[in-house]
Amino acid sequence: MKVDYIIVGLGLAGLAFCEELIAANKSFVVFEDDSQTSSLVAGGVYNPVILKRFTPVWNAKSQLEIALPFYKRLEEKLNIKVDEKFITKKVFKSIEDQNNWFEALDKPKLVNYLDKSLDTSKYKGVLADFNFGNVKGTGRIDTLKLVSSYRKFLKKEQRIKFEKFQYKKLEILKNMLLYQNIESTKIVFAEGFGIKQNPFFNYLPLNEAKGELITIYAPDLTIDFLLKSTLFVLPLGNHHYKIGATFNWKDKTSLPSEEGKEELITKLKKVINVPYKIINQTAGIRPTVKDRRPLVGVHQKYKKLCVLNGLGTRGVMIAPSVAKKLFHHLEYNVPLDKEININRFL
Numbered sequence: 494m495k496v497d498y499i500i501v502g503l504g505l506a507g508l509a510f511c512e513e514l515i516a517a518n519k520s521f522v523v524f525e526d527d528s529q530t531s532s533l534v535a536g537g538v539y540n541p542v543i544l545k546r547f548t549p550v551w552n553a554k555s556q557l558e559i560a561l562p563f564y565k566r567l568e569e570k571l572n573i574k575v576d577e578k579f580i581t582k583k584v585f586k587s588i589e590d591q592n593n594w595f596e597a598l599d600k601p602k603l604v605n606y607l608d609k610s611l612d613t614s615k616y617k618g619v620l621a622d623f624n625f626g627n628v629k630g631t632g633r634i635d636t637l638k639l640v641s642s643y644r645k646f647l648k649k650e651q652r653i654k655f656e657k658f659q660y661k662k663l664e665i666l667k668n669m670l671l672y673q674n675i676e677s678t679k680i681v682f683a684e685g686f687g688i689k690q691n692p693f694f695n696y697l698p699l700n701e702a703k704g705e706l707i708t709i710y711a712p713d714l715t716i717d718f719l720l721k722s723t724l725f726v727l728p729l730g731n732h733h734y735k736i737g738a739t740f741n742w743k744d745k746t747s748l749p750s751e752e753g754k755e756e757l758i759t760k761l762k763k764v765i766n767v768p769y770k771i772i773n774q775t776a777g778i779r780p781t782v783k784d785r786r787p788l789v790g791v792h793q794k795y796k797k798l799c800v801l802n803g804l805g806t807r808g809v810m811i812a813p814s815v816a817k818k819l820f821h822h823l824e825y826n827v828p829l830d831k832e833i834n835i836n837r838f839l
C-alpha cells in the first residue's frame with residue numbers, strides 16, 4: 494500500500510489534519526490505539542476569554558474564524574450535531590472581581606465578547622453572592638460524538654487501523670518511509686500525551702495535566718448557559734450537567750480517581766445548592782507545553798517525520814488552525830510561526 498501520509502493518533506489534532514488531507518485529495522492511513530482519552534472526555538468548551546485574568550485567549554479571533562466553520566462542515570459531512578452555542582456566565586467572587594470586568598471592557602480584543610451590563614438575576618440552585626458577567630461567542634463542541642463519528646467514517650473508508658503504532662518498526666529510507674507493508678511520503682505524529690513513547694519527539698517539553706470531570710443529574714437545576722465559577726457547570730440537556738475540571742500535574746494515568754471526584758464534589762458545594770446524582774466520571778491527560786503554545790513542525794534530522802501536538806487546554810479552538818498551518822508548511826513551504834514551531838526547543 495502506498496500513501497502520502499501516515500497519521501498516528503485520531504484525537505482532535507489527527508482529525509483536523511485528516512481534513513486538510515482530504516480537502517487536498519491526499520491519500521493517508523491513520524493508526525489509533527485508544528491509549529489516550531483527552532479528545533474523548535474533553536468538556537469541549539470554546540471561549541475566547543481567559544476568565545481568571547480577563548485577558549483574550551492567544552489568537553482567539555483567528556482561531557475561531559477557522560474553527561467554527563470547520564466544525565460546521567463536519568456536522569454536515571457526518572450528519573451530526575456537535576456545536577452547541579451558549580452564553581457563559583462568570584460568577585463574580587467579589588466587588589473587586591466585578592470591577593476588573595469593567596476595566597476589561599475597554600480592552601479592544603475583548604470588546605466583542607464581554608457584555609457591558611451585569612446580570613443581576615437569581616438562578617434557582619446557583620450560589621452567587623455577587624452578579625454575573627456574560628461572555629458571548631462561547632459554546633461547546635461535543636468532542637466525544639465528533640471523534641467517534643469521525644473514526645467510524647474513516648473505518649468505512651478503510652483509512653484507519655485500530656492498532657498501536659510501533660515506532661521501532663518504522664524504517665526511514667532515503668526516498669520514503671516504510672511501515673509494515675505501507676510506503677509513505679511523510680508521517681504526522683498526533684498522539685497527545687502518547688508522545689512520551691515516541692523516540693523521535695519525546696524530547697519535546699510536553700507536560701501531563703490530568704483532568705477529571707463528572708456528569709451529574711440535578712432535577713432542580715435548570716440553566717441553559719455555561720456557569721463559570723471555581724469550576725464549570727456545563728448544561729447537557731434534560732437536567733444533566735458536566736462538571737469540571739480538575740488539574741493534576743503528577744498522575745500520568747487516564748483513569749478516574751476517588752481523589753478527583755472528591756475535589757469536584759467539594760468545589761461543587763460552593764457553586765450549586767440543589768440535590769444531584771453522579772452519573773459518570775471521566776479522565777484524560779491534556780497535552781500541555783511549558784510555554785502554553787502548540788508543538789508543530791518537522792524533525793530536525795528526519796524531514797519526513799512531523800508532529801502536531803501540544804494543544805493543551807484548548808484543543809477545540811486550536812486544532813483546526815494549527816493543522817492547516819502544518820499542512821501548508823509541508824505542502825507549500827509556508828514558514829511556521831516561530832511561537833508554534835518545535836524548533837524553539839532545539
Ligand SMILES: Cc1cc2nc3c(=O)[nH]c(=O)nc-3n(C[C@H](O)[C@H](O)[C@H](O)COP(=O)(O)OP(=O)(O)OC[C@H]3O[C@@H](n4cnc5c(N)ncnc54)[C@H](O)[C@@H]3O)c2cc1C
Nearest residue numbers: 502504505506528529532536537538658685687704808809
Ligand atoms: C478533563 C479535560 C477537559 C478538557 N476540556 C476542554 C475544553 O473544555 N475545551 C478544549 O478545547 N479542550 C479541553 N481539553 C483539552 C483537549 O482535550 C485537548 O487539547 C485535545 O483533545 C488534545 O487532542 P490531541 O489530538 O492532541 O490528543 P489526544 O486527544 O490525546 O489524541 C491522541 C490520540 O493518539 C492516540 N495514540 C497515542 N499514541 C498512539 C500510538 N502509539 N499508536 C496509535 N495511536 C496512538 C491516542 O489513543 C489518542 O486517541 C480537556 C481535556 C481534559 C483531559
